[in-house]
Amino acid sequence: MHVDKLPVKIKLPDQFFHEEIRCGHTVSKQMKEVWAVELDLLSEVLRVCKKHGIGISAVQGTLLGAVRHKGFIPWDDDIDMGMLREDYEKLCEVAPSEFKEPYFFQTEYTDHGSLRGHAQLRNSETTAILMTEKQRFLQFNQGIFIDIFPFDYVVKDKAKRLKEQKHIIRLKKMIYIIAYFTDQYHPVHKGIKGIAFGVLHMIFSIFLGRFNYDKLYQKMEDCCKKHRHEQLEYVSFLEQLQKWDCVGKRPRSFFTDLKKIRFESIRIPVARQSVKLVKRIYGENYMEPLQDKRTMHGEVYFDTRNSYVNYIR
Numbered sequence: 001m002h003v004d005k006l007p008v009k010i011k012l013p014d015q016f017f018h019e020e021i022r023c024g025h026t027v028s029k030q031m032k033e034v035w036a037v038e039l040d041l042l043s044e045v046l047r048v049c050k051k052h053g054i055g056i057s058a059v060q061g062t063l064l065g066a067v068r069h070k071g072f073i074p075w076d077d078d079i080d081m082g083m084l085r086e087d088y089e090k091l092c093e094v095a096p097s098e099f100k101e102p103y104f105f106q107t108e109y110t111d112h113g114s115l116r117g118h119a120q121l122r123n124s125e126t127t128a129i130l131m132t133e134k135q136r137f138l139q140f141n142q143g144i145f146i147d148i149f150p151f152d153y154v155v156k157d158k159a160k161r162l163k164e165q166k167h168i169i170r171l172k173k174m175i176y177i178i179a180y181f182t183d184q185y186h187p188v189h190k191g192i193k194g195i196a197f198g199v200l201h202m203i204f205s206i207f208l209g210r211f212n213y214d215k216l217y218q219k220m221e222d223c224c225k226k227h228r229h230e231q232l233e234y235v236s237f238l239e240q241l242q243k244w245d246c247v248g249k250r251p252r253s254f255f256t257d258l259k260k261i262r263f264e265s266i267r268i269p270v271a272r273q274s275v276k277l278v279k280r281i282y283g284e285n286y287m288e289p290l291q292d293k294r295t296m297h298g299e300v301y302f303d304t305r306n307s308y309v310n311y312i313r
Contacts, residue, residue, distance in 0.1 A: 088150035112139035
């Protein structure tokens with residue numbers, strides 16, 4: 001297996017691509033290729049962040065993998081990175097000039113209807129289609145990706161926090177409804193059923209077309225950013241339709257006081273107090289490699305050799 005057959009720039013040792021057993025879990029050659037594409041994407045993001053002085057840190061399963069395995073969790077298939085909102089906006093600003101093909105920096109503004117709620121750097125010459133979306137032939141970029149989450153300031157007062165959360169969720173649901181009947185629509189049905197779906201799409205497009213998609217999404221993001229100038233102690237990823245504390249509320253310092261540790265063949269930035277954070281999220285027994293549902297995915301169709309374009313035509 002030679003890395004130069006993949007659409008990546010990163011140099012990885014040949015043995016990286018060999019099938020192996022990690023913690024009793026078999027990591028196939030195919031998954032190693034997916035990991036290679038994701039490591040290449042991560043290296044590209046880290047390059048741009050270093051160039052522009054943008055803070056970034058591993059979060060969620062990637063942080064746990066870095067601490068416990070010095071790389072991917074054996075049954076994981078993605079990479080999660082996070083940054084403070086101000087750094088996230090700076091990255092979004094420089095992305096168009098920094099990321100060239102096959103790299104594509106995706107947000108809801110570049111690809112209406114992607115509905116991820118955060119940015120993803122994708123490799124356009126590969127495929128990563130969510131199994132829940134495979135029958136819908138969605139037209140946005142669906143190359144292999146890594147996630148980049150913006151973290152916003154949150155107030156300590158629980159009642160106020162829940163009130164703000166409910167407002168953000170209402171806006172996000174409105175965006176989902178509009179996208180589902182407009183940008184996400186694709187005529188996959190034929191015959192009478194297809195005609196019926198087409199008519200419904202036309203009606204909803206006329207009605208929902210009155211809403212400015214970008215402005216509504218911007219309004220939702222503004223709600224997330226409302227405390228940005230207060231320099232509060234805690235931050236969290238607010239665009240997720242879950243309780244904020246479950247997503248991983250943490251001190252702001254977890255994105256400013258960083259160190260680098262090994263992740264497979266590269267070194268990545270993590271919070272200096274990573275162990276403290278991992279313990280709080282995954283428990284005191286975080287070093288026991290149990291297959292936690294929060295670190296398992298397996299619901300994505302990957303193809304490291306063919307572009308997603310071949311699948312959505």
